[in-house]
Amino acid sequence: MPTCYRHPGRETYVRCTRCDRPICPDCMVEASVGFQCPECVKAGNRDVRHAAGRFGGEVATSPRLTYALIAVNVVVFLLQYGLGDAGLIRFDFGLIPPLVADGEFYRLATSAFLHNSLAHLVLNMWALWAVGQSLELWLGRTRFLTLYAVSALGGATLVYLASPYLSNTAGASGAIFGLFGAIFVLSRRMNLDIRPIAFVIILNLVFTFVWSGISWQGHLGGLVTGGLLAFAYAYAPRERRNAVQFGATAAITVLLLALIVVRTGALT
Numbered sequence: 001m002p003t004c005y006r007h008p009g010r011e012t013y014v015r016c017t018r019c020d021r022p023i024c025p026d027c028m029v030e031a032s033v034g035f036q037c038p039e040c041v042k043a044g045n046r047d048v049r050h051a052a053g054r055f056g057g058e059v060a061t062s063p064r065l066t067y068a069l070i071a072v073n074v075v076v077f078l079l080q081y082g083l084g085d086a087g088l089i090r091f092d093f094g095l096i097p098p099l100v101a102d103g104e105f106y107r108l109a110t111s112a113f114l115h116n117s118l119a120h121l122v123l124n125m126w127a128l129w130a131v132g133q134s135l136e137l138w139l140g141r142t143r144f145l146t147l148y149a150v151s152a153l154g155g156a157t158l159v160y161l162a163s164p165y166l167s168n169t170a171g172a173s174g175a176i177f178g179l180f181g182a183i184f185v186l187s188r189r190m191n192l193d194i195r196p197i198a199f200v201i202i203l204n205l206v207f208t209f210v211w212s213g214i215s216w217q218g219h220l221g222g223l224v225t226g227g228l229l230a231f232a233y234a235y236a237p238r239e240r241r242n243a244v245q246f247g248a249t250a251a252i253t254v255l256l257l258a259l260i261v262v263r264t265g266a267l268t
């Protein structure tokens with residue numbers, strides 16, 4: 001009687017439908033026809049082409065990253081107002097140009113997770129929920145997270161370049177406006193109706209420049225950065241999509257870092 005090729009002490013009459021080797025019940029993997037051994041299953045999986053997203057990368061079946069970003073911002077807000085003086089925390093982690101120039105570059109990132117009030121948080125998180133879900137499903141999680149992070153850096157960079165010397169800027173608005181720019185570009189690429197999106201962007205820009213206390217630098221910097229990055233994602237040629245998208249992301253990031261270095265030199 002034949003024995004399992006992986007367990008020589010076990011007798012069996014079942015054979016793998018691909019390699020015809022005898023396999024015991026512990027080694028059987030049900031296939032569309034008969035059973036296969038673990039090695040043949042692994043070999044078959046290597047040959048399977050996984051579905052790509054609309055603009056390359058992996059397919060996101062649910063916007064879990066969008067929900068995670070919302071959760072992080074909410075948790076930081078609760079810590080900000082639950083651990084003591086919220087104003088002091090904003091001073092310690094907000095984007096204050098002379099302190100950034102003094103070497104506290106982490107402020108360029110931490111400022112994107114602070115908010116000045118509950119209304120500030122709610123508006124930003126509502127916008128993230130409204131546009132982030134579609135973008136994550138279109139782009140996949142890796143590209144969506146890259147878009148969010150680079151847009152936040154773009155907003156922080158323009159704040160660093162053009163804000164008043166002793167200003168203290170906080171909020172996820174740079175990243176949110178980057179998502180606005182991206183969903184406009186991607187919707188245009190897919191021939192969707194862009195008029196509602198254009199209206200939302202224009203309305204927010206009007207509030208940005210009319211309402212006092214709003215950082216137009218963060219909003220505009222994020223909007224332009226997100227739009228440029230989305231353009232590279234949307235119009236990259238299919239045969240060189242990954243290389244073009246990665247190159248554009250790297251080029252925009254290097255440009256932003258170079259502007260930060262120049263501004264730091266000017267302030268110091």
